[in-house]
Amino acid sequence: MKLRHLFTINFPIAVFFGLTCTFLPSLVLKMYGLPVDDAAIWVTRLVGGSILGFSTLMWFGRKTDSANFRQSIARALLVQDIVGFIASMEIQLRGNINVLGWSNPILYGALTFGYAYFLFMHPKNS
Secondary structure (H helix, E strand, O other): OOHHHHHHHHHHHHHHHHHHHHHOHHHHHHHOOOOOOHHHHHHHHHHHHHHHHHHHHHHHHHHOOOHHHHHHHHHHHHHHHHHHHHHHHHHHHHOOOOHHHHHHHHHHHHHHHHHHHHHHHOHHHO
16 A cells, blocks of 8 residues: 555545534534634634645645655644544543544544554655
């Protein structure tokens, strides 16, 4: 497997979460059992926009011939996924989110491992 394949796998996941957080923030908050208020809706939309930005990087990264460009994108995604994993675990372990919340640290953890693999274990496959 190559890094561009991981981008291809990650892209639709990011687009899905980015679009739902941006355009359906109340639904997303309700699904996770979180309170729906103006601040939560605003932050959820900001997160959705950021995820859509990262998905744009994945889209162009999978098509580029530059290994350096792909590795730079992978570094940015690794940082995002590490922060996402830590934040998701923290809120889940505090019990402030329902059982659906476990999908987030699982997904972030898998993506963190994937990007770390290509950056540190097998950079030649980038």
